[in-house]
Amino acid sequence: MFDKFEAFMNKYLTPLANKMDKQVHLSAVKKAMVAMTPLLIIGSFCLIPEAIPNMIGENNPVSQWILNNLDIIYIPYNVGMGLMSLYVSVIIAYHLANSYKQDVPGSVSMGLIAFLMMTVQYTEDGGIDTTYFGTKGLFAAMFASLIAVELYRWCKKKKFTIRMPESVPDFVSRSFEMIPISVIVIGFFLIIRILCVNVFNTMPPLIFTNLLAPLVGSMDNPFAYTFLKMLHCLLFFFGIHPSVLSPITSPISTQFLAENIANYQAGVEMTHFFTPGPESAFGNFTGTGVTFGLVLWCLLSKNKALKQIGGVALIPALFGINEPILFGAPIVLNPVFFIPYVICGGIIGSLGGWAQYLGIMSCSFFTPPYVGVFLEGYLTNMDFMSIVVNAVQMILSIIVWYPFFKMYEQRYGKQAEKTNDNSLLTKEDEDILNDLDLDF
Structure with a gap:
C-alpha cells in the first residue's frame, strides 16, 4: 500500500513541487519575501518598548522615556x-x-x-x-x-x-x-x-x-491551517522542502502581522494567528512536524547508532531545525514514521494556531529571531500561555512518537543483528569508502 502511495507521490507531486521551486516567477517572489525577514524582525522589535510601561507601570523614568519617544522608536517600523x-x-x-x-x-x-x-x-x-x-x-x-x-x-x-x-x-x-x-x-x-x-x-x-479574499481568509481558519501543516509534513516526508509553498503563504502571513501590529498600536484586539512568528515558534516547534519526541527517544535508545543520531539532532531541534533527524533516523520515506510525522505532527504543529483562535493565547505582534524553544514562542506575544502551549506540544510529541519509535528500534536492531554491525553506514557505503582509499 505504501509503495503505491510513494509511487503516486513521486509521479505526480514531486515533479510539480520541483517545477514550482524552479519556476522563475515563484522563485522571485519567494526570494523577495525571504529578504523581508530582517524588516519583519526590526519592525516587530519596535513594539516591544511600548509594552514595557504596561508591564512595569508608567510612573518610572524608563516608562516615561519610552512614552515620550515613541515617535522616534517607531521610525524603523515606518520605513x-x-x-x-x-x-x-x-x-x-x-x-x-x-x-x-x-x-x-x-x-x-x-x-x-x-x-x-x-x-x-x-x-x-x-x-x-x-x-x-x-x-x-x-x-x-x-x-x-x-x-x-x-x-x-x-x-x-x-x-x-x-x-x-x-x-x-x-x-x-x-x-x-x-x-x-x-x-x-x-x-x-x-x-x-x-x-x-x-x-x-x-x-x-x-x-x-x-x-484573493477567499485564499487570504482561509489562512485564518484553524481547520485550513491544520491541513496546511499536514501538507508541509507530507512534502518533507517525500524530501520536498515546504518552502515551495512560501510564495503563496508568506505574503498572507506578512500582511496579517502588519494588521496585528496596527491593532496593537491602536489598542484594538489582534485577530490574526497566521503570522511569521507563531508559524516558526509553534507551527515548526523543534522543526516541521514537531519531531522532538523522536529525537528524545533516539537519545535514550540502547541502540548505539540511534543514540548517536539523537545526540546529533538534539541541539538543532532546540532551535527549530530538524533536518538531522529527518534524514538521519530517517523520517523521510520511512513508512513506519508516516503517521506520527505527517498526521500527528501536522495536528500538533497547528496547536498554536488553535490556541490563538480560541483565545487561550494572545495573537502575535512580534517576529523574533531564532532564539530557541519556549523563548521564541513567548517573544511572539509576551504571553506566558505560549510556554504552556509549547510544553503541551513537546509532551504530545514525546507520547505520540514512543510506540512508533519502539517499533522502528526493534526493526533497526534486527537489521543490525543480521549484519553484526551497529554502524550508521551500510555495507555498500563502506565498500565505496574503502574503494576511495582515503588515508589521512
Missing part, C-alpha cells in the same frame, strides 16, 4: 514594514531580471514605477498617501513587478527599442533604449489604473484584495 511593498517590487524585479539575464537596473526601475502607477494617491495638501506602500500593497507589488519585467523582456525580444550608434557610450545608449519600453510599461499600468478607478470605483490594490 521598514511601512514601505515593504516598495522594497518587494524592487527585489522581485531584480531577481526575475537576473533569471532572464536582462538589464537589472532597467528592470528594477520599470518594476518600481509600475507599482507606483497602481498605488500612488495624493492627500488633500498635495502629499503622497502611503496607504498601499506597506503590506496592503504586497499583491499589487508582486503583480506590477512581474508584469513590468515581462513587458521589458517582450519589448527587447520584439526590438521595440531605440538603437544608438556604437560610438555612443553604453550608459547613454541604454537610456535611449529605455524610452519606448518606459512608454509601453507606464501606458499599460496607467490603463489598468484608469479601468479600476472608473469602472470598479476602487484602487488596483483593492481589486487584488477582493479577488
Whole structure:
C-alpha cells in the first residue's frame, strides 16, 4: 500500500513541487519575501518598548522615556514594514531580471514605477498617501513587478527599442533604449489604473484584495491551517522542502502581522494567528512536524547508532531545525514514521494556531529571531500561555512518537543483528569508502 502511495507521490507531486521551486516567477517572489525577514524582525522589535510601561507601570523614568519617544522608536517600523511593498517590487524585479539575464537596473526601475502607477494617491495638501506602500500593497507589488519585467523582456525580444550608434557610450545608449519600453510599461499600468478607478470605483490594490479574499481568509481558519501543516509534513516526508509553498503563504502571513501590529498600536484586539512568528515558534516547534519526541527517544535508545543520531539532532531541534533527524533516523520515506510525522505532527504543529483562535493565547505582534524553544514562542506575544502551549506540544510529541519509535528500534536492531554491525553506514557505503582509499 505504501509503495503505491510513494509511487503516486513521486509521479505526480514531486515533479510539480520541483517545477514550482524552479519556476522563475515563484522563485522571485519567494526570494523577495525571504529578504523581508530582517524588516519583519526590526519592525516587530519596535513594539516591544511600548509594552514595557504596561508591564512595569508608567510612573518610572524608563516608562516615561519610552512614552515620550515613541515617535522616534517607531521610525524603523515606518520605513521598514511601512514601505515593504516598495522594497518587494524592487527585489522581485531584480531577481526575475537576473533569471532572464536582462538589464537589472532597467528592470528594477520599470518594476518600481509600475507599482507606483497602481498605488500612488495624493492627500488633500498635495502629499503622497502611503496607504498601499506597506503590506496592503504586497499583491499589487508582486503583480506590477512581474508584469513590468515581462513587458521589458517582450519589448527587447520584439526590438521595440531605440538603437544608438556604437560610438555612443553604453550608459547613454541604454537610456535611449529605455524610452519606448518606459512608454509601453507606464501606458499599460496607467490603463489598468484608469479601468479600476472608473469602472470598479476602487484602487488596483483593492481589486487584488477582493479577488484573493477567499485564499487570504482561509489562512485564518484553524481547520485550513491544520491541513496546511499536514501538507508541509507530507512534502518533507517525500524530501520536498515546504518552502515551495512560501510564495503563496508568506505574503498572507506578512500582511496579517502588519494588521496585528496596527491593532496593537491602536489598542484594538489582534485577530490574526497566521503570522511569521507563531508559524516558526509553534507551527515548526523543534522543526516541521514537531519531531522532538523522536529525537528524545533516539537519545535514550540502547541502540548505539540511534543514540548517536539523537545526540546529533538534539541541539538543532532546540532551535527549530530538524533536518538531522529527518534524514538521519530517517523520517523521510520511512513508512513506519508516516503517521506520527505527517498526521500527528501536522495536528500538533497547528496547536498554536488553535490556541490563538480560541483565545487561550494572545495573537502575535512580534517576529523574533531564532532564539530557541519556549523563548521564541513567548517573544511572539509576551504571553506566558505560549510556554504552556509549547510544553503541551513537546509532551504530545514525546507520547505520540514512543510506540512508533519502539517499533522502528526493534526493526533497526534486527537489521543490525543480521549484519553484526551497529554502524550508521551500510555495507555498500563502506565498500565505496574503502574503494576511495582515503588515508589521512
